Every structure is written in structure tokens, then in C-alpha cells.
Amino acid sequence: MFGFKTQETTSSPSLSALGIIERSAAQAHATLIAMGWSEIGFGYHGSVHAHPDHPDVVVRFARKADGFGDYAALLRKGFAGSNGPHAPRVHDMHISRCGALMTVGTRLSEPARDVWWLAYAHAVVADHPGSAMDDGVRDRFKVEWPAHEPRIDHASYDGIRERFRATWPGYEAYVAALRSVSPQGLDPNIGNVLMCLDGNPVVNDPLCDDGHGLWRSPLARVMGRIVEGLRRWVGDALGRAPIPA
Incomplete structure (x- = not known):
């Protein structure tokens, strides 16, 4: 979970309570469809699913943890208005070891295009x-x-x-x-x-697709930056090494 604690309460439906066990990037989408979670929307990295037995919630699946993960982390951390009427409700969130992101949220709808506001x-x-x-x-x-x-x-x-x-x-x-x-x-x-x-x-989803890892603990984010820096350094070093004759 990369330091992000999953919220599961009796009043907020969790992935487990909905019977969603498969959460990998490779198989989660197909499993959702097989379970009756039809796709009602999609974006750059994933899709949004609804189920007739659970009309008040949607499950969002992304093959990589993206900007919505950051948004969910900010909402759970709390800021002015984050519990108010203009913020979405994220009931549960899970990031798999391979980086896939799944969330359960309150279902919203598309407003009519001619609505005055x-x-x-x-x-x-x-x-x-x-x-x-x-x-x-x-x-x-x-x-x-x-x-x-x-x-x-x-x-x-x-x-x-x-x-x-x-x-x-x-x-x-x-x-x-x-x-x-x-x-x-x-x-x-x-x-x-x-x-x-x-x-x-x-x-609903106002942050850009490339996630900043706000769902992770501060220590995990620092360690991630260090590891990424080392990878770049090693890659550069190997790229500059003399080529054997």
C-alpha cells in the first residue's frame, strides 16, 4: 500500500466488502467486467465501473497510480472544504505492488451540457x-x-x-x-x-495524470526519490563506460 492506509468502515463500502479481491494491473479490469461491474467511463490510464447491485458507488481502476491517487490522498489528509459538498467521497483506496490504483467512491453524474453553471x-x-x-x-x-x-x-x-x-x-x-x-x-x-x-x-479529478505519490508516507517518497536518483546515476555511468574492443 506504499504507506497509504485503506479506509474501511461499516458506512463506507470497501473493495473487500464489494467482493473485489483481484487488484492487479494485468487482471483487475477483466475481473471487474466478469463480476458485473460494467465500464461507464474511461481515461488515459483506466476506467470507471458501476454495478446494478451497488447503484450509489463506482469503482475506479487505473493501471498506474495517477493524479487521482494524489487527489484522494489530499482529501483524506484534509484541507478547507475537503469534507464539503464540492469534494468527491473516496471510501476506499488500494495501490497494488505493481502500481495499479483502485478506489471506491460515491457515484456522480454528468451534468447536462446546457446547465447554466x-x-x-x-x-x-x-x-x-x-x-x-x-x-x-x-x-x-x-x-x-x-x-x-x-x-x-x-x-x-x-x-x-x-x-x-x-x-x-x-x-x-x-x-x-x-x-x-x-x-x-x-x-x-x-x-x-x-x-x-x-x-x-x-x-472530480482535477490533478494531472502523472502522480506525485502523495498517498505514500513522507519517508517512502524520500526513499523513492533516492532510489530513482541512483537508478539514473547508474544508467548514466553505464552509458559512459568504454565499449570493449
Whole structure:
């Protein structure tokens, strides 16, 4: 588990309680499908699965521990708003010896693309007042929401911004707190804001795919950096060694 303690309680479903034993990168996906956990979404490293007998939760599987593992670690460590309505609930988490990541979380849904708050909710994650937005992000944003300029302070948000803040006064504070503890910038991917059953916008998966190992203990992270440094040094040394005639 790389120093990350699995949370298993009677009120929070765990992988074991769901009967999920196989957790390896090689076989976990096929096993989930065979158990009736159909794939309802996928990303760069893995997939999200749902089961008709467990409608309130999803199992997320990734072949490598990625940015969601970092996000789950930050949520469990706790920061302002991490227990609030705009943070996802991660009930259980496991990282296999081969590095595969599996989590159990509360099921969220895709909001309708024409919902009045969606573009602004994404803009808060992608940008913040007074900063410039990357051109690539701006282009993706315009394709998805052509009616909105992707700048929080743009006049097109007049009314929407104020209405959003009145409806969810803690959302921007949550994103700001997350930004302050994140080891990297937040990912503005269009799938990173979902909706929970009560209609609240939830920042679902805002960290980039390459994980920083925040689920590991500080000592384990230091040791990992030392080992990686030694590997690079040995590799460089071998690369510079004279080639036998």
C-alpha cells in the first residue's frame, strides 16, 4: 500500500466488502467486467465501473497510480472544504505492488451540457481572477462552450458569476484551497466537474495524470526519490563506460 492506509468502515463500502479481491494491473479490469461491474467511463490510464447491485458507488481502476491517487490522498489528509459538498467521497483506496490504483467512491453524474453553471464551474478550475489562460485550454473551452469566453472576469459571465456564488458560496473557496495544496496546477479537462445527487457541482479529478505519490508516507517518497536518483546515476555511468574492443 506504499504507506497509504485503506479506509474501511461499516458506512463506507470497501473493495473487500464489494467482493473485489483481484487488484492487479494485468487482471483487475477483466475481473471487474466478469463480476458485473460494467465500464461507464474511461481515461488515459483506466476506467470507471458501476454495478446494478451497488447503484450509489463506482469503482475506479487505473493501471498506474495517477493524479487521482494524489487527489484522494489530499482529501483524506484534509484541507478547507475537503469534507464539503464540492469534494468527491473516496471510501476506499488500494495501490497494488505493481502500481495499479483502485478506489471506491460515491457515484456522480454528468451534468447536462446546457446547465447554466457548468461553464463557470469549469472556468474556476481552469483559471482564476487576474491570470491568463493557456491558449490550448482556451481553445478546448470554446469548442465545448462556444457561448462563453473562458475568462472568469469576462462580461459574458455577468449574472452567471453572481448567481453561482449565491447558490454555492463555498465552491470557489474549495478550488482555491485545493490549488494551494496541490503539487501542480489543476487540470482543466472538461470531464473534471461532475454533479452529485443533490445537484452540487463536484470537482472530480482535477490533478494531472502523472502522480506525485502523495498517498505514500513522507519517508517512502524520500526513499523513492533516492532510489530513482541512483537508478539514473547508474544508467548514466553505464552509458559512459568504454565499449570493449
